[in-house]
Amino acid sequence: MISFTCDYSEGAHPLILKRLQETNLQQEPGYGDDRFTRSATAKIREATGCPKAGVMLLCGGTQTNATVIDALLPHYGAVIAAQTGHIAVHESGAIEFSGHKVVTLPSHRGKMAPEELKAYLEKFYAAPSWPHMALPRMVYISFPTEYGTLYAGEELKALKSICERYGMPLFIDGARLGYGLASPAADVTLPELARLCDVFYIGGTKVGALCGEAVVFPRGNAPEHFFTIVKQHGALMAKGRLTGIQFDTLFTGDLYMEISRHAIEMALRLKKAFADKGYPFYTDSPTNQQFPILTETQMKALEGKVLFEVWESLPDGRAVTRFATSWATTPEQIRELESLL
Amino acid sequence: MISFTCDYSEGAHPLILKRLQETNLQQEPGYGDDRFTRSATAKIREATGCPKAGVMLLCGGTQTNATVIDALLPHYGAVIAAQTGHIAVHESGAIEFSGHKVVTLPSHRGKMAPEELKAYLEKFYAAPSWPHMALPRMVYISFPTEYGTLYAGEELKALKSICERYGMPLFIDGARLGYGLASPAADVTLPELARLCDVFYIGGTKVGALCGEAVVFPRGNAPEHFFTIVKQHGALMAKGRLTGIQFDTLFTGDLYMEISRHAIEMALRLKKAFADKGYPFYTDSPTNQQFPILTETQMKALEGKVLFEVWESLPDGRAVTRFATSWATTPEQIRELESLL
Amino acid sequence: MISFTCDYSEGAHPLILKRLQETNLQQEPGYGDDRFTRSATAKIREATGCPKAGVMLLCGGTQTNATVIDALLPHYGAVIAAQTGHIAVHESGAIEFSGHKVVTLPSHRGKMAPEELKAYLEKFYAAPSWPHMALPRMVYISFPTEYGTLYAGEELKALKSICERYGMPLFIDGARLGYGLASPAADVTLPELARLCDVFYIGGTKVGALCGEAVVFPRGNAPEHFFTIVKQHGALMAKGRLTGIQFDTLFTGDLYMEISRHAIEMALRLKKAFADKGYPFYTDSPTNQQFPILTETQMKALEGKVLFEVWESLPDGRAVTRFATSWATTPEQIRELESLL
Amino acid sequence: MISFTCDYSEGAHPLILKRLQETNLQQEPGYGDDRFTRSATAKIREATGCPKAGVMLLCGGTQTNATVIDALLPHYGAVIAAQTGHIAVHESGAIEFSGHKVVTLPSHRGKMAPEELKAYLEKFYAAPSWPHMALPRMVYISFPTEYGTLYAGEELKALKSICERYGMPLFIDGARLGYGLASPAADVTLPELARLCDVFYIGGTKVGALCGEAVVFPRGNAPEHFFTIVKQHGALMAKGRLTGIQFDTLFTGDLYMEISRHAIEMALRLKKAFADKGYPFYTDSPTNQQFPILTETQMKALEGKVLFEVWESLPDGRAVTRFATSWATTPEQIRELESLL
Numbered sequence A, B, C, D: 001m002i003s004f005t006c007d008y009s010e011g012a013h014p015l016i017l018k019r020l021q022e023t024n025l026q027q028e029p030g031y032g033d034d035r036f037t038r039s040a041t042a043k044i045r046e047a048t049g050c051p052k053a054g055v056m057l058l059c060g061g062t063q064t065n066a067t068v069i070d071a072l073l074p075h076y077g078a079v080i081a082a083q084t085g086h087i088a089v090h091e092s093g094a095i096e097f098s099g100h101k102v103v104t105l106p107s108h109r110g111k112m113a114p115e116e117l118k119a120y121l122e123k124f125y126a127a128p129s130w131p132h133m134a135l136p137r138m139v140y141i142s143f144p145t146e147y148g149t150l151y152a153g154e155e156l157k158a159l160k161s162i163c164e165r166y167g168m169p170l171f172i173d174g175a176r177l178g179y180g181l182a183s184p185a186a187d188v189t190l191p192e193l194a195r196l197c198d199v200f201y202i203g204g205t206k207v208g209a210l211c212g213e214a215v216v217f218p219r220g221n222a223p224e225h226f227f228t229i230v231k232q233h234g235a236l237m238a239k240g241r242l243t244g245i246q247f248d249t250l251f252t253g254d255l256y257m258e259i260s261r262h263a264i265e266m267a268l269r270l271k272k273a274f275a276d277k278g279y280p281f282y283t284d285s286p287t288n289q290q291f292p293i294l295t296e297t298q299m300k301a302l303e304g305k306v307l308f309e310v311w312e313s314l315p316d317g318r319a320v321t322r323f324a325t326s327w328a329t330t331p332e333q334i335r336e337l338e339s340l341l
Helices: A014-023 A035-048 A061-072 A114-126 A153-165 A177-181 A190-195 A226-232 A241-250 A255-276 A296-302 A331-340 B014-022 B035-048 B061-072 B114-126 B153-165 B177-181 B190-195 B226-232 B241-250 B255-276 B296-302 B331-340 C014-022 C035-048 C061-072 C114-126 C153-165 C177-181 C190-195 C226-232 C241-250 C255-276 C296-302 C331-340 D014-022 D035-048 D061-072 D114-126 D153-165 D177-181 D190-195 D226-232 D241-250 D255-276 D296-302 D331-340
Strands: A054-058 A077-082 A102-105 A135-142 A170-173 A199-203 A213-217 A309-313 A319-324 B054-058 B077-082 B102-105 B135-142 B170-173 B199-203 B213-217 B309-313 B319-324 C054-058 C077-082 C102-105 C135-142 C170-173 C199-203 C213-217 C309-313 C319-324 D054-058 D077-082 D102-105 D135-142 D170-173 D199-203 D213-217 D309-313 D319-324
Touching: A014 A241, A014 B014, A035 A054, A035 A190, A035 A213, A035 A241, A054 A061, A054 A226, A054 A241, A061 A135, A061 A170, A061 A199, A061 A213, A061 A226, A102 A114, A114 A135, A114 A153, A135 A153, A153 A170, A177 A190, A177 A199, A177 A255, A241 A255, A255 A319, A255 A331, A296 A319, B014 B241, B035 B054, B035 B190, B035 B213, B035 B241, B054 B061, B054 B226, B054 B241, B061 B135, B061 B170, B061 B199, B061 B213, B061 B226, B102 B114, B114 B135, B114 B153, B135 B153, B153 B170, B177 B190, B177 B199, B177 B255, B241 B255, B255 B319, B255 B331, B296 B319, C014 C241, C014 D014, C035 C054, C035 C190, C035 C213, C035 C241, C054 C061, C054 C226, C054 C241, C061 C135, C061 C170, C061 C199, C061 C213, C061 C226, C102 C114, C114 C135, C114 C153, C135 C153, C153 C170, C177 C190, C177 C199, C177 C255, C241 C255, C255 C319, C255 C331, C296 C319, D014 D241, D035 D054, D035 D190, D035 D213, D035 D241, D054 D061, D054 D226, D054 D241, D061 D135, D061 D170, D061 D199, D061 D213, D061 D226, D102 D114, D114 D135, D114 D153, D135 D153, D153 D170, D177 D190, D177 D199, D177 D255, D241 D255, D255 D331, D296 D319
Parallel strands: A077 A102, A077 A135, A135 A170, A170 A199, B077 B102, B077 B135, B135 B170, B170 B199, C077 C102, C077 C135, C135 C170, C170 C199, D077 D102, D077 D135, D135 D170, D170 D199
Antiparallel strands: A054 A213, A199 A213, A309 A319, B054 B213, B199 B213, B309 B319, C054 C213, C199 C213, C309 C319, D054 D213, D199 D213, D309 D319
């Protein structure tokens, strides 16, 4: 049985395992002071075109979101997200757990509309009672979004400019960053994206690593004592080498983008397979998550042969499903799916 | 240069890397629902003699302490620890960050004295103003302690019985559990220790794994919705297979205790090496951390050849140092140290 | 100039000031152990028909909401409120500040619809990913609502029965409780309301007191150590006599309901004055808050003569306004307003 | 029976009640925007010699401590207090509840020694592991202390200068400020004290008010959005007039210091009464709290006639007791006590 359930079904890219093996008995200091983390940092600075970037390697997505948001928000600050944003839905209230309200705006296939953000802020500060409310002090978006869609460069610019006007950092959740940047639909590069936000992270867990997310403060603008904040959030790894080696490998010789492009190639073939058979889609996703709409009969037909996720049940009995590809998806898996449709 | 700085200087036990390799492309569900985690759980239940144990694999020590303590404490509850307890000193206020006071009792070479715990609680509830104070609702100890010492079975029994009288769970931080149980000075086995507390964890990061701590609720007594609590703390791994494979390997064929015994053997040789040369010790540690006291000249002599940690500077210019062995320490490293002393 | 801005524009009911005066030099213990608080507790138990009720006098509304919600929610728990609920909008993120997510349902003129609550919960637990979300563990409603509307007894019963099915306490914010119960539109009495929820509070600040809200756990079901939780939230008054005397006075000889009825009488006259002149209303409120819709010209005409609140600007330039009466509103004030319209 | 149990046994100074009466039906805006609060602010600015001071009136002591400390500390910050500091002992973990560790230094009859603070900080930052610890970012002292003692101006200067070196605000808990400043032993005035710290509060609850503490940021240095922070902590009063009127009255014509001097006069007579009879004291307190040591027989003799607090039981069966005077203590009460001794 093949699984398109998610993009974290397999282990790690073979080169990562190889490197773990080669360096295994090398003695290194803990807590991110090892040579691999230093090397990974240097390579990420180069790849992002941000020579002064603050880089910190954390372990997982929810942890990274909670830590970054709490680190950047003042006590009274709320973070604004699209209604479908990961932090607003699937993180067990981790943001609220550290004391912060998540304010939601309408989601347009996963995206926040700059003009709606602007309107929200104008209305917020027009209300005389605004000091009685949690103050919006940060904007959170994901690239690609939870629905596989991408912000255009112009949209990012618009969001950034609103954020600047209101003194709010713009935070990009890049849990699947590679799969966004590698899409033919992307009109920003990694260095461009880095310039268009105040902090973002480069997802490892879903893009070839066993675990790990690289937080980047593009202009060296990490908050003071970020190391201690990370520790306080339980997010500091004793064996920093584990994330160090992984990101060092992923950022050696374009590997990160290479495997991301492969995943997108697989995704577009998968998409075509569904489209060719006349399946409608919930969103027109150009990234590694595809959302075909299946009837009950169609789902039954795949049972026991292909695993995928049911995203949402529609009133007419059909379901929005999610098929995800990754760095590990093989042409054979796609072919098998094609033959089953 | 050889390093005795800590017990997390190397990667993972070779069998773990081998197993990661072998299973790498096997597709598995995320969040701990993979077959490796299930297998590890079964093996840990057997090794602890707790067939109904709740087992949850987390990533690191501070994270595990913060999550377990917050999960078990009510809003108004404080946790009692020895003054040298890891949660009281080196975790950046992670316990307070989730809202709980850490109350400290005197440390006797890292240990809490049962009679002092009893006296503290009696005095606490004798004060008419106790409802104005954070209520002690949990006891935290480490085995072995931060000073390498071990609680005897009788001491654990005494602590547990006090805890029961006051309705408090007893939590054992086992970040170095193997190195405690494998010591010739230990008079409790893993199943005995499991019976003598309400929750503990089996340290992986310091005992052969790349990362990972296995939380055990011996009598299936995990708090309701512990999974969601773990997620809320940012402590849930997407690729649960990573910790699953590691603990599955460590608990196959006694590997965990085997490599722990090796570390202790190395530690006792290292201890003897210092003792033979007349070095005094700060504590008489029977586990993998040794605390010889060195003069400045002696420290200088090792400079550039051996790495170790300076634990505390003494008024007379000497320093308490820490030399840690681990599963990865080799007889050659010990010999080299011997020849240098 | 007269003000209908809010229901906390004046000091306290004269009988309260009189009683403060009479008892001023009487020495009493602090922290709610005074004889006035004990007497108030007894009277509230009688008025609510709950002889075993746990009663606790706090100082203000946001404080009471934050304390009660935090006291009843587990770490992973969220509270459900209507989108217009006070805790969701105007409390500066105080609920999130203590770690809890506020989940919002559509607001029907301030009210939550039982069938929408039911549908939400069914959908929530139908999603396989629910353990990755903050779990709904409490329902918050206000009586009357922020829009002056009232829940019918049948609606409360329906909400309570859903809450019971899901093991969630139902919490009624009664900041304006008297103004709800005294309305001719109310079809529940105080004892009935007490039976239909798990915890509620009797608003003092807006109903004749200088400050103070009386939290009632109708069946003696206060959480363990609630006193300590209140203290931890900074909500415990040293001079408990201040709230004790106030509630003791308000619950002597039906004063609380008497002054509430007066406010409602004034409100209905005010409502009639607007209606008679053909002003439309945003909601058909039967309580002390009235929401007439005014044109710019109409608002200008009142400028400098009458104070009121602009609740919401409408796209056509008109505004939803709020006129609030209280125990202190005089017939003269209403007459003056009438003559101005 | 007369009570010396505490300094909050009675209601409020008669002039406060009179003023509440006179202004009762005057309509005023809520949340501190009333004319009384504005007037109180102006008078406090004058009395403290700080024309630009930020002044905020809160309700009670624990609330004020928790709000101010949380407002000034970054996420990773700890507050340093003497071991007997109110925040470290009797506030139910309210500081930890908002996420911050309280680090304690030895208490010298309630006081922190500047040289010990200095030594602590030097040792802290000398430890290479300091980024793994909660960072000390604020110093909390009380004036007078929980043991009735006072810091000399020189001591305050020394503490302030250490705080400045380490970039930490110095916070003075003035719950009993008047009783400190009015003592003949005080060598600082209110304006001097204001200059020697970064934030302090003027206690009302214990010095003539029904409730209320006036937080003062002497140089207009309140943190941004302090109003919203106060609201978030549930510490914002709807009827700000209540605290406004009280502080306006207390700071009209030197009333605050006048009634404080009276309390001190009473305290010194009480002290003399004990001393004349040969009773030893636990501390030589020059303020309104006196700590005579009584034998069991002596305590028995007062039973049923005089109320006081048992502070601490001594090993020899005697007890440290606390007798507190206040603005409301009468010469007759002191005479009665004298005759009983």
